[in-house]
Protein backbone atom coordinates (compact mmCIF):
# COMPACT_ATOMS: atom_id res chain seq x y z
CA UNK A 441 0.00 0.00 0.00
CA UNK A 442 1.33 3.38 -0.95
CA UNK A 443 1.78 5.91 1.80
CA UNK A 444 2.07 9.02 -0.34
CA UNK A 445 -0.22 11.82 0.71
CA UNK A 446 -2.66 13.12 -1.80
CA UNK A 447 -3.69 16.70 -2.26
CA UNK A 448 -6.81 17.66 -4.19
CA UNK A 449 -5.86 19.03 -7.60
CA UNK A 450 -7.61 22.35 -7.15
CA UNK A 451 -5.17 22.96 -4.32
CA UNK A 452 -2.17 21.33 -5.94
CA UNK A 453 -2.62 23.34 -9.15
CA UNK A 454 -3.74 26.57 -7.57
CA UNK A 455 -2.09 29.50 -9.39
CA UNK A 456 1.07 30.59 -7.60
CA UNK A 457 1.63 33.92 -9.35
CA UNK A 458 -0.63 36.61 -10.72
CA UNK A 459 0.55 35.62 -14.18
CA UNK A 460 -0.74 32.10 -13.67
CA UNK A 461 -4.30 33.38 -13.47
CA UNK A 462 -5.91 32.86 -16.83
CA UNK A 463 -8.12 35.38 -18.60
CA UNK A 464 -8.77 37.97 -15.93
CA UNK A 465 -6.58 40.75 -17.35
CA UNK A 466 -8.95 43.61 -16.67
CA UNK A 467 -9.65 42.44 -13.17
CA UNK A 468 -5.94 42.06 -12.52
CA UNK A 469 -5.09 45.56 -13.66
CA UNK A 470 -7.98 47.10 -11.72
CA UNK A 471 -6.97 45.34 -8.53
CA UNK A 472 -3.26 46.05 -8.91
CA UNK A 473 -3.78 49.77 -9.56
CA UNK A 474 -5.89 50.00 -6.42
CA UNK A 475 -3.34 48.03 -4.44
CA UNK A 476 -0.42 50.19 -5.61
CA UNK A 477 -2.04 53.29 -4.26
CA UNK A 478 -2.34 51.60 -0.86
CA UNK A 479 1.28 50.52 -1.04
CA UNK A 480 2.40 54.02 -1.96
CA UNK A 481 0.56 55.44 1.02
CA UNK A 482 -2.22 57.12 -0.98
CA UNK A 483 -5.39 55.59 0.30
CA UNK A 484 -7.77 55.15 -2.62
CA UNK A 485 -11.19 56.73 -2.48
CA UNK A 486 -12.90 53.35 -2.31
CA UNK A 487 -11.30 51.39 0.51
CA UNK A 488 -12.83 48.10 -0.54
CA UNK A 489 -13.23 46.09 -3.72
CA UNK A 490 -16.04 43.72 -4.48
CA UNK A 491 -14.84 40.96 -6.82
CA UNK A 492 -17.75 39.26 -8.44
CA UNK A 493 -18.32 36.59 -11.04
CA UNK A 494 -19.29 32.95 -11.41
CA UNK A 495 -17.77 30.25 -9.21
CA UNK A 496 -14.36 28.84 -9.98
CA UNK A 497 -12.99 31.59 -12.20
CA UNK A 498 -10.11 32.76 -10.02
CA UNK A 499 -11.40 35.38 -7.58
CA UNK A 500 -9.95 33.86 -4.46
CA UNK A 501 -6.92 32.51 -6.33
CA UNK A 502 -6.02 35.94 -7.66
CA UNK A 503 -6.15 37.54 -4.23
CA UNK A 504 -3.99 34.77 -2.82
CA UNK A 505 -1.50 35.12 -5.67
CA UNK A 506 -1.26 38.86 -5.08
CA UNK A 507 -0.67 38.38 -1.38
CA UNK A 508 2.17 35.99 -2.14
CA UNK A 509 3.73 38.13 -4.83
CA UNK A 510 3.56 41.40 -2.86
CA UNK A 511 4.47 39.74 0.41
CA UNK A 512 1.39 40.94 2.27
CA UNK A 513 -0.25 39.63 5.37
CA UNK A 514 -3.59 38.04 4.57
CA UNK A 515 -6.51 37.94 6.91
CA UNK A 516 -9.01 35.63 5.29
CA UNK A 517 -12.53 35.44 6.65
CA UNK A 518 -15.30 33.36 5.24
CA UNK A 519 -19.02 33.41 5.72
CA UNK A 520 -18.95 31.32 8.86
CA UNK A 521 -16.67 33.90 10.52
CA UNK A 522 -19.11 36.74 10.11
CA UNK A 523 -22.54 35.33 10.28
CA UNK A 524 -23.69 37.75 12.94
CA UNK A 525 -23.33 41.44 13.52
CA UNK A 526 -21.18 40.85 16.59
CA UNK A 527 -18.77 38.69 14.58
CA UNK A 528 -18.26 41.53 12.14
CA UNK A 529 -17.67 43.93 14.98
CA UNK A 530 -15.27 41.60 16.74
CA UNK A 531 -13.31 40.33 13.81
CA UNK A 532 -13.53 42.69 10.86
CA UNK A 533 -13.65 45.97 12.77
CA UNK A 534 -10.61 45.05 14.83
CA UNK A 535 -8.69 43.76 11.82
CA UNK A 536 -9.46 46.92 9.88
CA UNK A 537 -7.58 49.00 12.44
CA UNK A 538 -4.67 46.70 13.15
CA UNK A 539 -1.21 47.41 11.79
CA UNK A 540 0.52 44.35 10.42
CA UNK A 541 3.08 42.77 12.71
CA UNK A 542 5.62 41.47 10.25
CA UNK A 543 4.63 42.45 6.73
CA UNK A 544 4.21 45.81 5.07
CA UNK A 545 0.45 45.60 4.85
CA UNK A 546 -2.50 43.45 5.85
CA UNK A 547 -5.08 42.60 3.24
CA UNK A 548 -8.48 41.60 4.53
CA UNK A 549 -10.34 39.12 2.34
CA UNK A 550 -13.99 38.43 3.04
CA UNK A 551 -15.11 35.62 0.80
CA UNK A 552 -18.69 35.00 -0.24
CA UNK A 553 -20.41 38.05 1.16
CA UNK A 554 -23.47 37.18 -0.88
CA UNK A 555 -23.74 34.06 1.23
CA UNK A 556 -24.80 36.14 4.20
CA UNK A 557 -28.40 35.23 4.88
CA UNK A 558 -30.81 38.11 4.50
CA UNK A 559 -32.13 38.31 8.05
CA UNK A 560 -29.73 38.94 10.97
CA UNK A 561 -27.04 39.66 8.41
CA UNK A 562 -28.61 42.82 7.12
CA UNK A 563 -27.31 44.19 10.37
CA UNK A 564 -23.98 42.68 9.47
CA UNK A 565 -23.86 44.53 6.21
CA UNK A 566 -24.71 47.77 8.03
CA UNK A 567 -21.78 47.07 10.24
CA UNK A 568 -19.50 46.51 7.27
CA UNK A 569 -20.59 49.76 5.75
CA UNK A 570 -19.45 51.60 8.87
CA UNK A 571 -16.11 49.84 8.86
CA UNK A 572 -15.08 50.21 5.22
CA UNK A 573 -14.64 54.01 4.96
CA UNK A 574 -12.43 54.06 8.05
CA UNK A 575 -10.27 51.02 7.50
CA UNK A 576 -6.52 51.47 7.54
CA UNK A 577 -6.10 48.17 5.68
CA UNK A 578 -7.34 47.30 2.20
CA UNK A 579 -10.44 45.12 2.17
CA UNK A 580 -11.48 42.78 -0.64
CA UNK A 581 -14.93 41.20 -0.73
CA UNK A 582 -16.02 38.47 -3.10
CA UNK A 583 -19.46 37.39 -4.29
CA UNK A 584 -21.00 35.28 -7.01
CA UNK A 585 -24.12 37.38 -7.17
CA UNK A 586 -23.49 41.00 -6.21
CA UNK A 587 -26.89 42.13 -7.43
CA UNK A 588 -28.79 40.80 -4.47
CA UNK A 589 -30.94 43.41 -2.82
CA UNK A 590 -29.31 43.16 0.54
CA UNK A 591 -25.96 44.09 -1.01
CA UNK A 592 -27.17 47.35 -2.54
CA UNK A 593 -25.83 49.70 0.16
CA UNK A 594 -22.53 47.88 0.00
CA UNK A 595 -22.30 48.27 -3.77
CA UNK A 596 -22.30 52.02 -3.36
CA UNK A 597 -19.20 52.23 -1.24
CA UNK A 598 -16.96 49.69 -2.99
CA UNK A 599 -15.33 49.41 -6.41
CA UNK A 600 -16.84 46.60 -8.39
CA UNK A 601 -14.46 44.23 -10.20
CA UNK A 602 -15.90 41.79 -12.68
CA UNK A 603 -14.49 38.30 -13.25
CA UNK A 604 -15.36 36.60 -16.48
CA UNK A 605 -16.14 33.05 -17.34
CA UNK A 606 -13.17 31.26 -18.85
CA UNK A 607 -13.44 30.29 -22.50
CA UNK A 608 -13.59 26.71 -23.67
CA UNK A 609 -10.01 26.76 -24.95
CA UNK A 610 -8.67 28.26 -21.76
CA UNK A 611 -10.29 25.55 -19.69
CA UNK A 612 -8.96 22.88 -22.05
CA UNK A 613 -5.44 24.22 -21.88
CA UNK A 614 -5.41 24.31 -18.08
CA UNK A 615 -6.69 20.73 -18.02
CA UNK A 616 -4.11 19.65 -20.60
CA UNK A 617 -1.39 21.16 -18.48
CA UNK A 618 -2.51 19.18 -15.48
CA UNK A 619 -2.64 15.98 -17.54
CA UNK A 620 0.97 16.58 -18.59
CA UNK A 621 2.14 17.20 -15.08
CA UNK A 622 0.29 14.16 -13.77
CA UNK A 623 1.62 12.08 -16.70
CA UNK A 624 -1.95 11.13 -17.29
CA UNK A 625 -3.30 9.75 -20.54
CA UNK A 626 -5.88 12.32 -21.64
CA UNK A 627 -7.72 12.49 -24.94
CA UNK A 628 -8.22 15.98 -26.29
CA UNK A 629 -11.87 15.17 -27.02
CA UNK A 630 -12.35 14.12 -23.43
CA UNK A 631 -10.92 17.38 -22.12
CA UNK A 632 -13.15 19.28 -24.49
CA UNK A 633 -16.15 17.41 -23.16
CA UNK A 634 -15.25 18.21 -19.55
CA UNK A 635 -14.65 21.86 -20.46
CA UNK A 636 -18.00 22.16 -22.23
CA UNK A 637 -19.84 20.71 -19.28
CA UNK A 638 -18.07 22.99 -16.83
CA UNK A 639 -19.35 26.09 -18.61
CA UNK A 640 -16.32 28.15 -17.67
CA UNK A 641 -16.05 26.97 -14.07
CA UNK A 642 -12.45 25.89 -13.87
CA UNK A 643 -12.76 24.55 -10.36
CA UNK A 644 -15.57 22.29 -11.51
CA UNK A 645 -13.59 21.19 -14.57
CA UNK A 646 -10.47 20.36 -12.54
CA UNK A 647 -12.58 18.43 -10.04
CA UNK A 648 -14.25 16.48 -12.82
CA UNK A 649 -10.90 15.69 -14.41
CA UNK A 650 -9.54 14.49 -11.10
CA UNK A 651 -12.60 12.40 -10.40
CA UNK A 652 -12.32 10.61 -13.73
CA UNK A 653 -8.55 10.16 -13.40
CA UNK A 654 -9.01 8.85 -9.90
CA UNK A 655 -11.75 6.43 -10.82
CA UNK A 656 -10.44 5.17 -14.13
CA UNK A 657 -6.74 5.94 -14.35
CA UNK A 658 -7.11 7.56 -17.77
CA UNK A 659 -9.28 10.20 -19.35
CA UNK A 660 -10.83 9.09 -22.59
CA UNK A 661 -13.85 10.43 -24.40
CA UNK A 662 -15.71 7.17 -23.86
CA UNK A 663 -15.32 7.24 -20.12
CA UNK A 664 -15.87 10.95 -19.72
CA UNK A 665 -18.99 11.05 -21.81
CA UNK A 666 -20.45 8.22 -19.79
CA UNK A 667 -19.43 9.54 -16.43
CA UNK A 668 -19.96 13.26 -16.69
CA UNK A 669 -23.27 13.10 -18.43
CA UNK A 670 -25.10 15.84 -16.60
CA UNK A 671 -24.88 15.15 -12.93
CA UNK A 672 -23.61 11.67 -13.04
CA UNK A 673 -23.69 9.57 -9.95
CA UNK A 674 -20.00 8.96 -9.84
CA UNK A 675 -19.35 12.69 -9.86
CA UNK A 676 -21.78 13.06 -6.98
CA UNK A 677 -20.08 10.16 -5.28
CA UNK A 678 -16.67 11.67 -5.82
CA UNK A 679 -17.81 15.00 -4.40
CA UNK A 680 -19.25 13.31 -1.35
CA UNK A 681 -16.21 11.14 -0.74
CA UNK A 682 -13.83 14.01 -1.32
CA UNK A 683 -15.91 16.30 0.86
CA UNK A 684 -15.77 13.90 3.77
CA UNK A 685 -12.18 12.68 3.47
CA UNK A 686 -10.75 16.16 2.98
CA UNK A 687 -13.03 18.10 5.35
CA UNK A 688 -11.27 20.27 7.89
CA UNK A 689 -14.33 21.13 9.92
CA UNK A 690 -17.23 19.00 11.06
CA UNK A 691 -19.79 21.10 9.24
CA UNK A 692 -17.99 20.60 5.93
CA UNK A 693 -18.10 16.83 6.31
CA UNK A 694 -21.73 16.91 7.30
CA UNK A 695 -22.59 19.16 4.39
CA UNK A 696 -20.87 16.81 1.97
CA UNK A 697 -23.18 14.07 3.18
CA UNK A 698 -26.40 16.07 3.27
CA UNK A 699 -25.69 17.53 -0.18
CA UNK A 700 -25.40 14.11 -1.76
CA UNK A 701 -28.27 13.01 -3.92
CA UNK A 702 -27.78 9.38 -3.03
CA UNK A 703 -29.90 7.44 -0.57
CA UNK A 704 -28.27 6.73 2.77
CA UNK A 705 -27.80 3.00 2.31
CA UNK A 706 -25.85 3.61 -0.84
CA UNK A 707 -23.78 6.26 0.89
CA UNK A 708 -22.91 3.87 3.67
CA UNK A 709 -21.96 1.23 1.11
CA UNK A 710 -19.74 3.72 -0.75
CA UNK A 711 -17.91 4.65 2.39
CA UNK A 712 -17.63 1.04 3.45
CA UNK A 713 -15.79 0.39 0.21
CA UNK A 714 -13.62 3.46 0.32
CA UNK A 715 -12.54 3.83 3.92
CA UNK A 716 -10.11 0.89 3.66
CA UNK A 717 -8.59 2.50 0.59
CA UNK A 718 -7.96 5.82 2.25
CA UNK A 719 -7.10 4.99 5.84
CA UNK A 720 -3.91 3.05 6.38
CA UNK A 721 -3.76 3.12 10.12
CA UNK A 722 -5.38 0.17 11.78
CA UNK A 723 -7.05 2.15 14.56
CA UNK A 724 -8.27 4.89 12.23
CA UNK A 725 -9.80 2.25 10.04
CA UNK A 726 -11.57 0.58 12.89
CA UNK A 727 -12.96 3.84 14.21
CA UNK A 728 -14.27 4.72 10.76
CA UNK A 729 -15.87 1.34 10.09
CA UNK A 730 -17.37 1.36 13.55
CA UNK A 731 -18.86 4.76 12.86
CA UNK A 732 -20.38 3.41 9.67
CA UNK A 733 -21.89 0.40 11.34
CA UNK A 734 -23.45 2.68 13.94
CA UNK A 735 -24.73 4.86 11.10
CA UNK A 736 -26.49 1.87 9.61
CA UNK A 737 -28.01 1.03 12.99
CA UNK A 738 -29.36 4.57 13.41
CA UNK A 739 -30.61 4.51 9.86
CA UNK A 740 -32.67 1.42 10.58
CA UNK A 741 -34.16 3.16 13.62
CA UNK A 742 -34.87 6.28 11.59
CA UNK A 743 -36.61 4.22 8.97
CA UNK A 744 -38.80 2.55 11.53
CA UNK A 745 -40.29 5.94 12.24
CA UNK A 746 -37.78 7.56 14.53
CA UNK A 747 -36.72 10.25 12.07
CA UNK A 748 -34.83 12.29 14.66
CA UNK A 749 -32.16 9.66 14.31
CA UNK A 750 -31.32 10.80 10.82
CA UNK A 751 -29.18 13.62 12.06
CA UNK A 752 -26.95 11.06 13.83
CA UNK A 753 -26.67 9.19 10.56
CA UNK A 754 -25.26 12.31 8.89
CA UNK A 755 -22.89 12.88 11.78
CA UNK A 756 -21.66 9.32 11.79
CA UNK A 757 -21.06 9.15 8.07
CA UNK A 758 -19.61 12.64 7.68
CA UNK A 759 -17.63 13.94 10.67
CA UNK A 760 -17.60 10.41 12.08
CA UNK A 761 -15.35 9.30 9.25
CA UNK A 762 -13.39 12.51 8.90
CA UNK A 763 -12.34 12.52 12.53
CA UNK A 764 -11.71 8.80 12.77
CA UNK A 765 -8.42 9.55 11.13
CA UNK A 766 -6.25 10.48 14.08
CA UNK A 767 -3.02 8.61 13.48
CA UNK A 768 -2.33 8.14 9.79
CA UNK A 769 -2.23 10.29 6.69
CA UNK A 770 -4.72 9.87 3.87
CA UNK A 771 -3.51 7.22 1.45
CA UNK A 772 -3.02 7.98 -2.20
CA UNK A 773 -5.22 5.15 -3.45
CA UNK A 774 -7.93 5.96 -5.91
CA UNK A 775 -11.51 5.90 -4.74
CA UNK A 776 -13.43 2.83 -5.71
CA UNK A 777 -16.56 3.62 -7.68
CA UNK A 778 -19.64 1.53 -8.07
CA UNK A 779 -20.04 3.28 -11.42
CA UNK A 780 -16.59 2.22 -12.45
CA UNK A 781 -17.71 -1.34 -12.16
CA UNK A 782 -20.51 -0.68 -14.58
CA UNK A 783 -18.45 1.18 -17.12
CA UNK A 784 -15.38 -0.94 -17.43
CA UNK A 785 -16.04 -4.44 -18.47
CA UNK A 786 -12.79 -5.76 -17.12
CA UNK A 787 -13.80 -4.64 -13.69
CA UNK A 788 -16.96 -6.67 -13.76
CA UNK A 789 -14.94 -9.26 -11.90
CA UNK A 790 -14.96 -7.10 -8.80
CA UNK A 791 -18.68 -7.34 -8.30
CA UNK A 792 -18.60 -11.03 -9.07
CA UNK A 793 -15.88 -11.52 -6.51
CA UNK A 794 -17.90 -9.68 -3.95
CA UNK A 795 -20.91 -11.90 -4.62
CA UNK A 796 -18.86 -15.05 -4.64
CA UNK A 797 -17.13 -14.20 -1.40
CA UNK A 798 -20.45 -13.36 0.19
CA UNK A 799 -21.92 -16.71 -0.84
CA UNK A 800 -18.90 -18.58 0.40
CA UNK A 801 -18.71 -16.84 3.76
CA UNK A 802 -22.45 -16.87 4.36
CA UNK A 803 -22.43 -20.63 3.98
CA UNK A 804 -19.41 -21.18 6.17
CA UNK A 805 -20.52 -18.81 8.88
CA UNK A 806 -24.23 -19.64 8.80
CA UNK A 807 -25.34 -16.12 8.13
CA UNK A 808 -26.94 -14.18 5.30
CA UNK A 809 -25.08 -12.94 2.23
CA UNK A 810 -26.49 -9.54 2.92
CA UNK A 811 -24.93 -9.46 6.37
CA UNK A 812 -21.61 -10.54 4.93
CA UNK A 813 -21.72 -7.75 2.37
CA UNK A 814 -22.93 -5.02 4.66
CA UNK A 815 -20.98 -5.81 7.80
CA UNK A 816 -18.59 -8.69 7.78
CA UNK A 817 -16.76 -8.21 4.51
CA UNK A 818 -15.10 -5.02 5.69
CA UNK A 819 -13.70 -6.71 8.76
CA UNK A 820 -12.33 -9.54 6.70
CA UNK A 821 -10.73 -6.96 4.43
CA UNK A 822 -9.17 -5.21 7.41
CA UNK A 823 -7.87 -8.49 8.77
CA UNK A 824 -6.40 -9.56 5.49
CA UNK A 825 -4.87 -6.22 4.61
CA UNK A 826 -3.56 -5.12 7.95
CA UNK A 827 -3.50 -8.10 10.24
CA UNK A 828 -0.74 -10.59 10.77
CA UNK A 829 0.23 -11.82 7.34
CA UNK A 830 0.59 -15.47 8.22
CA UNK A 831 -2.83 -15.53 9.82
CA UNK A 832 -4.17 -13.71 6.79
CA UNK A 833 -2.76 -16.38 4.51
CA UNK A 834 -4.14 -19.16 6.68
CA UNK A 835 -7.55 -17.58 6.69
CA UNK A 836 -7.52 -17.10 2.93
CA UNK A 837 -6.47 -20.68 2.35
CA UNK A 838 -9.00 -22.01 4.79
CA UNK A 839 -11.84 -20.22 3.07
CA UNK A 840 -10.54 -21.27 -0.33
CA UNK A 841 -10.72 -17.84 -1.96
CA UNK A 842 -9.75 -17.95 -5.59
CA UNK A 843 -7.26 -15.55 -7.14
CA UNK A 844 -9.78 -12.86 -8.08
CA UNK A 845 -11.43 -12.96 -4.70
CA UNK A 846 -8.10 -12.74 -3.02
CA UNK A 847 -7.12 -9.75 -5.12
CA UNK A 848 -10.32 -8.04 -4.15
CA UNK A 849 -9.90 -8.75 -0.47
CA UNK A 850 -6.22 -8.15 -0.02
CA UNK A 851 -5.61 -5.20 -2.35
CA UNK A 852 -1.95 -4.26 -2.50
CA UNK A 853 -1.04 -7.08 -0.22
CA UNK A 854 -2.13 -9.68 -2.72
CA UNK A 855 1.33 -10.75 -3.83
CA UNK A 856 2.65 -11.12 -0.29
CA UNK A 857 -0.32 -13.12 0.82
CA UNK A 858 -0.19 -15.29 -2.27
CA UNK A 859 3.42 -16.06 -1.43
CA UNK A 860 2.50 -16.93 2.14
CA UNK A 861 -0.18 -19.27 0.90
CA UNK A 862 2.38 -20.94 -1.33
CA UNK A 863 4.54 -21.44 1.72
CA UNK A 864 1.64 -23.02 3.54
CA UNK A 865 0.92 -25.33 0.63
CA UNK A 866 4.54 -26.31 0.30
CA UNK A 867 4.62 -26.99 3.98
CA UNK A 868 1.63 -29.20 3.76
CA UNK A 869 2.54 -31.18 0.70
CA UNK A 870 5.98 -31.64 2.19
CA UNK A 871 4.24 -32.98 5.23
CA UNK A 872 2.11 -35.31 3.19
CA UNK A 873 5.20 -36.71 1.58
CA UNK A 874 6.65 -37.26 5.00
CA UNK A 875 3.52 -39.04 6.07
CA UNK A 876 3.65 -41.37 3.14
CA UNK A 877 7.31 -42.00 3.81
CA UNK A 878 6.47 -42.80 7.38
CA UNK A 879 3.74 -45.15 6.30
CA UNK A 880 6.02 -46.97 3.94
CA UNK A 881 8.40 -47.44 6.80
CA UNK A 882 11.24 -45.55 5.19
CA UNK A 883 11.29 -43.13 8.07
CA UNK A 884 12.15 -44.48 11.46
CA UNK A 885 11.27 -41.48 13.49
CA UNK A 886 7.56 -40.92 13.80
CA UNK A 887 6.15 -37.51 13.98
CA UNK A 888 2.77 -36.32 15.18
CA UNK A 889 0.95 -34.21 12.63
CA UNK A 890 -2.00 -32.16 13.63
CA UNK A 891 -4.26 -30.00 11.57
CA UNK A 892 -5.73 -26.91 13.13
CA UNK A 893 -9.16 -25.50 12.51
CA UNK A 894 -8.07 -23.83 9.29
CA UNK A 895 -7.05 -27.17 7.90
CA UNK A 896 -3.49 -25.99 8.07
CA UNK A 897 -0.78 -27.92 9.77
CA UNK A 898 -0.12 -26.23 13.09
CA UNK A 899 3.58 -26.90 12.95
CA UNK A 900 5.90 -23.99 13.50
CA UNK A 901 5.84 -21.62 10.55
CA UNK A 902 9.59 -21.34 10.39
CA UNK A 903 9.85 -24.98 9.42
CA UNK A 904 7.39 -24.53 6.61
CA UNK A 905 9.33 -21.54 5.38
CA UNK A 906 12.55 -23.49 5.35
CA UNK A 907 10.91 -26.21 3.37
CA UNK A 908 9.57 -23.69 0.95
CA UNK A 909 12.98 -22.19 0.36
CA UNK A 910 14.51 -25.61 0.02
CA UNK A 911 12.00 -26.67 -2.57
CA UNK A 912 12.52 -23.35 -4.41
CA UNK A 913 16.25 -23.74 -4.53
CA UNK A 914 16.00 -27.20 -5.99
Ligand SMILES: Nc1ncnc2c1ncn2[C@@H]1O[C@H](COP(=O)(O)OP(=O)(O)OP(=O)(O)O)[C@@H](O)[C@H]1O
Nearest residue numbers: 450453454461462495496497498499500501642643
Ligand atom coordinates in the same frame (compact mmCIF):
# COMPACT_ATOMS: atom_id res chain seq x y z
N1 LIG B 1 -8.53 32.14 -13.96
C1 LIG B 1 -7.95 31.04 -13.45
N2 LIG B 1 -6.69 30.72 -13.80
C2 LIG B 1 -6.11 29.61 -13.31
N3 LIG B 1 -6.70 28.75 -12.46
C3 LIG B 1 -7.96 29.01 -12.07
C4 LIG B 1 -8.63 30.17 -12.56
N4 LIG B 1 -9.87 30.18 -12.03
C5 LIG B 1 -9.96 29.09 -11.26
N5 LIG B 1 -8.83 28.38 -11.27
C6 LIG B 1 -8.64 27.08 -10.62
O1 LIG B 1 -9.85 26.75 -9.94
C7 LIG B 1 -9.68 26.71 -8.53
C8 LIG B 1 -10.78 27.51 -7.89
O2 LIG B 1 -10.63 28.90 -8.18
P1 LIG B 1 -11.03 30.03 -7.15
O3 LIG B 1 -11.12 29.51 -5.76
O4 LIG B 1 -10.12 31.17 -7.34
O5 LIG B 1 -12.47 30.38 -7.67
P2 LIG B 1 -13.43 31.55 -7.22
O6 LIG B 1 -13.62 32.43 -8.39
O7 LIG B 1 -12.94 32.17 -5.97
O8 LIG B 1 -14.76 30.74 -7.00
P3 LIG B 1 -15.91 30.94 -5.87
O9 LIG B 1 -16.78 32.05 -6.36
O10 LIG B 1 -16.65 29.65 -5.87
O11 LIG B 1 -15.23 31.25 -4.58
C9 LIG B 1 -8.30 27.26 -8.26
O12 LIG B 1 -7.67 26.56 -7.22
C10 LIG B 1 -7.56 27.06 -9.57
O13 LIG B 1 -6.97 25.80 -9.55
Ligand SMILES: [Mg+2]
Nearest residue numbers: 499500551582
Ligand atom coordinates in the same frame (compact mmCIF):
# COMPACT_ATOMS: atom_id res chain seq x y z
MG1 LIG C 1 -13.61 32.01 -3.99
